[in-house]
Amino acid sequence: MHQSIVVSGFGGQGALFAGQLLTYAAMDIGRQVTWIPSYGPEMRGGVARCTVIISDEEIGSPIVRNPDVVIVLNNPSMEKFREELKTGGVLVVNSSMINLPAERQDIRVFNIPGNDIARGMGDVRMTNMVLMGGMLAANPVVPLAAVEQALRDHLPERRKHLVEPNIQVLRRGYREVANY
Amino acid sequence: MARELWKGNEALAEAAVRAGVVAYFGYPITPQTELLEYLSLRMVRLGRTFLQAESELAAINMVYGVACTGVRVMTSSSSPGISLMQEGLSYIAASEVPVVLVDIMRGGPGLGNIQPSQGDYFQVTRSCGHGDFRPLVLAPATVQEGVDLVYEAFDLAEKYRTVVIVVADGNIGQMMEPAEMPPMRDISTEQPDWALVGADGRSHRIITSLFLSAEKLETLNLRLQAKVQRVRENEVRYREHRAEDADILMVGFGTMGRIAQTAADMARQKGIRAGVFRPVSLFPFPSAALETRSHQARRILVVEMSAGQMLEDVRLAVGKDYPVEFYGRMGGVIPLPDEVFDAVEKIHAEMCHD
Amino acid sequence: MTEVTEELVYQRPESLTQVHTHYCPGCTHGTAHRLVGEVLDELNVRGRTIGIAPVGCSVLAYYYFDVDFAEAAHGRAPAMATGMKRTHPDKVIFTYQGDGDLAAIGTGEIVHAAGRGENITVIFINNAIYGMTGGQMAPTTLEDQKTSSSPLGRDVSIAGYPLRMCELLATLDGAAYISRQSLHDVRHIRRAKKAILTAFKTQMAGLGFSMVELLSTCSTNWKMDPVESLEWLRDNMIPYFPLGDFKVAEAVKEL
Numbered sequence: 172m173h174q175s176i177v178v179s180g181f182g183g184q185g186a187l188f189a190g191q192l193l194t195y196a197a198m199d200i201g202r203q204v205t206w207i208p209s210y211g212p213e214m215r216g217g218v219a220r221c222t223v224i225i226s227d228e229e230i231g232s233p234i235v236r237n238p239d240v241v242i243v244l245n246n247p248s249m250e251k252f253r254e255e256l257k258t259g260g261v262l263v264v265n266s267s268m269i270n271l272p273a274e275r276q277d278i279r280v281f282n283i284p285g286n287d288i289a290r291g292m293g294d295v296r297m298t299n300m301v302l303m304g305g306m307l308a309a310n311p312v313v314p315l316a317a318v319e320q321a322l323r324d325h326l327p328e329r330r331k332h333l334v335e336p337n338i339q340v341l342r343r344g345y346r347e348v349a350n351y
Numbered sequence: 352m353a354r355e356l357w358k359g360n361e362a363l364a365e366a367a368v369r370a371g372v373v374a375y376f377g378y379p380i381t382p383q384t385e386l387l388e389y390l391s392l393r394m395v396r397l398g399r400t401f402l403q404a405e406s407e408l409a410a411i412n413m414v415y416g417v418a419c420t421g422v423r424v425m426t427s428s429s430s431p432g433i434s435l436m437q438e439g440l441s442y443i444a445a446s447e448v449p450v451v452l453v454d455i456m457r458g459g460p461g462l463g464n465i466q467p468s469q470g471d472y473f474q475v476t477r478s479c480g481h482g483d484f485r486p487l488v489l490a491p492a493t494v495q496e497g498v499d500l501v502y503e504a505f506d507l508a509e510k511y512r513t514v515v516i517v518v519a520d521g522n523i524g525q526m527m528e529p530a531e532m533p534p535m536r537d538i539s540t541e542q543p544d545w546a547l548v549g550a551d552g553r554s555h556r557i558i559t560s561l562f563l564s565a566e567k568l569e570t571l572n573l574r575l576q577a578k579v580q581r582v583r584e585n586e587v588r589y590r591e592h593r594a595e596d597a598d599i600l601m602v603g604f605g606t607m608g609r610i611a612q613t614a615a616d617m618a619r620q621k622g623i624r625a626g627v628f629r630p631v632s633l634f635p636f637p638s639a640a641l642e643t644r645s646h647q648a649r650r651i652l653v654v655e656m657s658a659g660q661m662l663e664d665v666r667l668a669v670g671k672d673y674p675v676e677f678y679g680r681m682g683g684v685i686p687l688p689d690e691v692f693d694a695v696e697k698i699h700a701e702m703c704h705d
Numbered sequence: 706m707t708e709v710t711e712e713l714v715y716q717r718p719e720s721l722t723q724v725h726t727h728y729c730p731g732c733t734h735g736t737a738h739r740l741v742g743e744v745l746d747e748l749n750v751r752g753r754t755i756g757i758a759p760v761g762c763s764v765l766a767y768y769y770f771d772v773d774f775a776e777a778a779h780g781r782a783p784a785m786a787t788g789m790k791r792t793h794p795d796k797v798i799f800t801y802q803g804d805g806d807l808a809a810i811g812t813g814e815i816v817h818a819a820g821r822g823e824n825i826t827v828i829f830i831n832n833a834i835y836g837m838t839g840g841q842m843a844p845t846t847l848e849d850q851k852t853s854s855s856p857l858g859r860d861v862s863i864a865g866y867p868l869r870m871c872e873l874l875a876t877l878d879g880a881a882y883i884s885r886q887s888l889h890d891v892r893h894i895r896r897a898k899k900a901i902l903t904a905f906k907t908q909m910a911g912l913g914f915s916m917v918e919l920l921s922t923c924s925t926n927w928k929m930d931p932v933e934s935l936e937w938l939r940d941n942m943i944p945y946f947p948l949g950d951f952k953v954a955e956a957v958k959e960l
């Protein structure tokens with residue numbers, strides 16, 4: 172098993188955190204992992220993106236040209252990654268914010284109204300977790316339970332009250348795709 | 352200690368803390384800043400010295416001052432800041448005081464950009480100041496390796512009374528990877544017999560880099576050269592990946608070593624016997640080991656995030672008749688595994704024609 | 706029927722380009738750019754002005770000024786300006802620098818440029834923080850102010866006290882005009898413009914070194930909204946960095 176997953180959106184949409192959470196979950200169940208943000212002038216321009224690699228073996232390159240799985244949270248990310256996603260790859264789309272079509276037949280696309288669901292469940296800032304849940308259903312790279320555990324284990328103390336709501340939202344996103 | 356997920360810059364900082372660094376001086380510069388930010392809290396909490404200097408020029412001279420007192424000290428920066436430190440590094444080398452420096456490289460020349468680069472290879476291995484001196488230069492490829500090298504760097508700096516530079520591209524500073532931290536060392540209370548600690552009960556000690564007599568300055572230089580020789584003999588480090596039977600041997604350090612590893616695996620899937628030789632010590636360069644390995648390979652492909660700087664060391668190691676190819680990108684562009692694989696495939700095709 | 710007349714009361718200065726800037730919402734760099742642009746227009750010197758951009762958030766200022774511009778190494782703009790002005794005394798030379806650039810890494814250069822009485826103009830943006838690198842402590846960060854490299858607040862027993870550059874430079878005989886202004890409201894912005902005008906006039910009359918410090922905001926790194934930032938500037942920065950002229954040479958008074 173060797174998989175590259177990109178999470179991409181605007182700053183503030185939680186792309187970096189979602190990627191980190193997945194990285195923690197995979198590490199905690201014994202996988203090799205790397206997490207790398209795109210940094211640079213882009214950072215100020217409001218793009219937030221990270222690449223996560225999860226593997227059974229030692230990881231060579233921490234970056235890839237054509238990722239296996241991409242979670243896109245906004246239109247600019249969609250524009251970029253609908254092209255760059257690998258053939259046969261999985262594209263998880265935040266359809267609340269994205270109106271661009273995927274335009275490809277050789278990939279699997281899952282549309283999830285992330286903002287709407289998160290807002291409905293109390294806080295639009297949990298959009299990233301809705302999409303992450305959906306991704307795990309479409310692509311069980313780690314078990315949902317591992318990600319839930321990672322939330323419990325790695326959220327800083329002052330954020331502990333957010334664990335339960337995030338788990339609920341994560342599950343909701345998961346069901347959204349499981350019932351697809 | 353369990354494996355934990357660490358951001359590269361913060362992991363390097365924590366490794367220094369555990370190695371017993373007593374004082375840190377630095378100046379903010381991307382993509383190194385998290386190292387300074389991490390220590391701004393960690394050092395203060397431990398009651399150790401942290402100071403944000405007004406410039407890298409000041410930072411390296413603060414470091415120089417502390418080093419003269421025989422206490423573990425370090426600084427960190429990124430390429431343009433290292434350029435500013437050159438003056439201090441030359442004085443430190445001439446004074447033979449131990450200093451650890453971390454360089455998280457970014458794109459240059461000039462203000463360049465903050466993307467990852469390996470364009471400081473010449474600067475750190477050849478030209479980090481005026482005069483004849485060569486710092487020990489170590490280049491990690493993973494966060495764990497960075498932790499281990501920083502931890503050890505302090506011992507090496509003291510063993511040889513020299514500058515040790517741990518050099519990594521911005522990727523390694525910014526990425527997160529699991530790493531296991533080494534144990535916390537006690538801060539050494541031992542005072543080296545050259546340290547300036549006050550001449551109570553003895554005659555004074557002097558640390559200087561001024562030797563007005565040419566013969567005396569030559570004597571210092573001969574001692575520095577003897578040190579370089581000992582470093583060459585004892586501190587060579589490198590790693591290999593599928594190199595034992597490789598026809599095409601890629602040579603790359605840091606992140607490029609990892610990218611080459613992925614490219615080698617891609618090549619193997621296509622039946623091309625490719626492997627990787629990854630220098631970990633850039634100075635001393637693992638020339639002999641590479642030369643030996645080159646006998647069994649048929650071609651060498653050097654991969655770098657630069658115009659080809661380490662390339663010169665590879666050429667020196669294998670001789671001018673050996674077929675050495677190069678693939679690199681500049682300006683902060685990272686050569687991705689598929690590009691490197693393409694370069695391997697091209698060489699393979701040429702070899703089949705020969 | 707009353708006659709309707711149209712009068713153009715506000716437009717983009719010719720000395721600025723027509724582009725979007727990269728500055729964060731609420732940042733006062735844009736205001737400072739505009740004031741300098743208006744002054745260059747009013748003095749009709751756009752065509753013989755050379756600006757020098759610093760390293761800092763205003764590193765890309767050369768895209769926003771429609772005047773010739775060079776980019777300096779961090780802190781070295783006054784040295785570059787010295788070289789330019791000495792070889793081209795007929796040109797109008799100004800640097801535009803942040804507090805890290807001018808008062809930390811470039812303290813040596815600014816002190817000596819002022820001490821030599823270099824006939825240049827310095828626009829000094831004091832936002833009490835390192836904006837570009839993500840909010841570290843600056844030499845002008847206030848006591849107890851939290852930044853990413855003074856996470857417990859600036860402890861003056863460790864990091865020392867904030868530098869007041871106007872007061873410092875005003876002691877130098879080479880300095881002809883030194884003034885501190887603020888960009889937190891319209892009244893103060895108008896005063897700031899007057900000071901910038903005087904600074905450039907000082908240079909054009911060949912009277913020596915001129916500098917205008919502009920107290921500015923950094924909403925992003927102060928972690929405040931733009932309005933809060935302006936209020937924070939007014940309530941916290943002005944008491945420590947008092948506004949006004951710190952040096953007005955006799956000849957400048959007559960301008």
Ligand SMILES: Cc1ncc(C[n+]2csc(CCOP(=O)(O)OP(=O)(O)O)c2C)c(N)n1
Pocket residue numbers: 378379380381407431432435462760761762763779802803804805806807830832834835836837838843
């Ligand atoms: C030699 C060198 N050291 C460090 C840096 C990184 N650096 C870029 S901007 C900056 C600070 C800028 O702060 P300031 O001058 O206050 O301007 P602001 O961004 O707040 O407008 C630093 C430290 C650099 N470019 N060159």
